[in-house]
Amino acid sequence: MANLIKRLLLFFFIGLITLPAFAQEPEPDDEEEDFSMYADAELADGAKRFCTNKVLDQSPNKLISIGYDFQGSHDMTVGAWGTIPATTVRVNQVSGIRLNGNVPVISKTNMLLNIGYSYWEAHYSMAQFSNNPFVSTLDTRGLRTAGLMATFFKPLNENQYFIIQAQADLNGDYFLPDFEPLSYLRYSGAAIYGWKKHDRLFYGFGMSRTYRIGEVNYVPIMLYNYTFPSRKWGIESALPVRAQLRRNFNPRTLAFFGYELEGQSYRLSNIEGIEGVKNPELRRSELRIRFTFERSLKDFIWISAQAGLRYNWNFNVDEGDFFRGFFGEQPYLFENSLTNAMYFNVSINLVSP
Template identity: 40%
Template sequence: MKKNYLILLMAILLSVGSFPLLAQEEEEEEDWSMYDELELVDESNVKRFAKPTIVGLSPTRFLSVSYDQQLGYDMNLSTARFPASGSSGWGVDETAPISETGRVNFTGGMRFNSNIPIISKSNLVWQSGLNYMRVGYNIGSIEAEQGASGLTQILDERGLNNLNWTNTFFVPISEENFFIFQGALDLSGDYGWDLQPFNTVRWSLAAVYAKRVSERKRWGLGLARTYRVGNLNYVPVVMYDVTSADRKWGTEILFPARAHGRYNFSKNALLLFGYELEGQSYRINEFSVGNNSYEIRRGELRPRIELQKQLSGPFWMHFQAGYRIDWTFNADELEGSREFFRGFFGTQEYGMINNLSNTVYFNIGLSFVTL
């Protein structure tokens, strides 16, 4: 009898203990009917965007420090006329009397450039950077006639400085097509650490529509408002970057600002050869009477070669050698500090007509890059 009770008790315990197991099995059973209305993801419908670079390009410099120096040359300056907008100025094609000459022993200074990613997404890349360029002068053998401006002495003592803030936006609109927008603010002149005055900040802007044809080729067309050759100008922009099938040869062109051929020795070393235009409009405080701004329109054409080589990891060095050709060193007096457009063909009078003889220059620097 006891045996029968024991068997009955075991049967009850087993049946009760099996309920949680059955319940768990019922909960884990998948009801596939709930997915009947869903469709599989079609990757062909996924929005794809153009990449910001192509293979083989020289590394993008996030941070760069360099030293630039020009060898000796002659400086010839005319007398300064105030106001330049009056009848006493000189036309573009007229020859102004030389009243001041000097032998520049060398011109040079430190340069700092930055290009920091702020936003880096597939549909938007925003990079921003602060940049500084020093153009110091060592001038000897100054000869000045009576009534000379004394600009050689000012340049020898104070030099020229440029503080720049640049923002670049890469905006793809499809897998091949994209826009590049770039805006910059420049404070340029013979100022010191006080950075005065701010009412002569000059701005530049560029917009380019481009196509990434393949991983080895892209091209673009656009328009720029620029001071790259001293005077305010509006110029068309042509971008053409290409890398050969063997990834040895290529071009890096953003005409007219710069144009280079490229030879890649390896992934760790390359050579660029071509030219760059450099310049800005520099305020001379001593000549800027009242609310007017007297500005040297400094512009240079620099044919050059540049060797870039990896040192270790993201650190690269570059060595640049070339020939500095004077594009313009003339000056304007801007009434009320307001800019005007002369372009390549304007006949507005200059307040001072100057010229510099051409010379050899060098630039050596260290960069933190991304490939």
């Protein structure tokens, strides 16, 4: 009897161990289930819900972007300074690579931190030789910008949030192996408080320190992202920096029409022949009115093609970096102008889930 009990126990334990491995549970898909019961539910432990930073059908975040930017021919008129006379030169093209990245390093429901980088080149090809020092440094060295940025999105509840963004850029006529001193870093940033009214509307207001007009300035900023009820159209904007109308053909094919104001202040450390001028800064800003087409090539690889008009906003040179604002009367070292040019930009991108 004792042996029988021992054997039964042994059989029971072996069965207990091995049964789960052989158990064939039905595929949940095969089950008929009344889903209405899941409507009447609440979060465990009274957890809070938080809004997200995107509206429905918004264009995807680009984790990595490798692009090429090209501006067609235009005229550049460089103002006189000192004994150097004014001159006008023909620019055949301005072109260069553009590398960008934006990776979420902390991605939680109640907090999102993205770290981004950028590296852009602008190579100037002049139609003829010029002994103007400013034209010469653009022709031989071009312009580069390398930057790091951090964007912190903090939802407060289901409808309210704030965003803090900080960016540091090193811009100038340097070559890659010889970065400029970090003391030439240019800092910009923004703080925004806003609301997400529903899945299709996200907006906010704030202040920014920006070099988008070429020189440092402090301007109000308004975020406005909206998807129309049809979900075929939308608006993506951060006024006054950019605004675009979005057309969603499907989740993998998008088109945009709008503008963006691009700008930076470039330290011209290597310019020669302008004795007596310390720390020349090129205030470069351009308004790009453009049409953009984006499409998924395969899964998460997207191509973006953009074409439009580049309108010169600012191409003047200051001595040193300082705040002029909208009402400052400090004169430029010399004032330049560019005629408008057509441009295009193509990039291949790895987009975020």
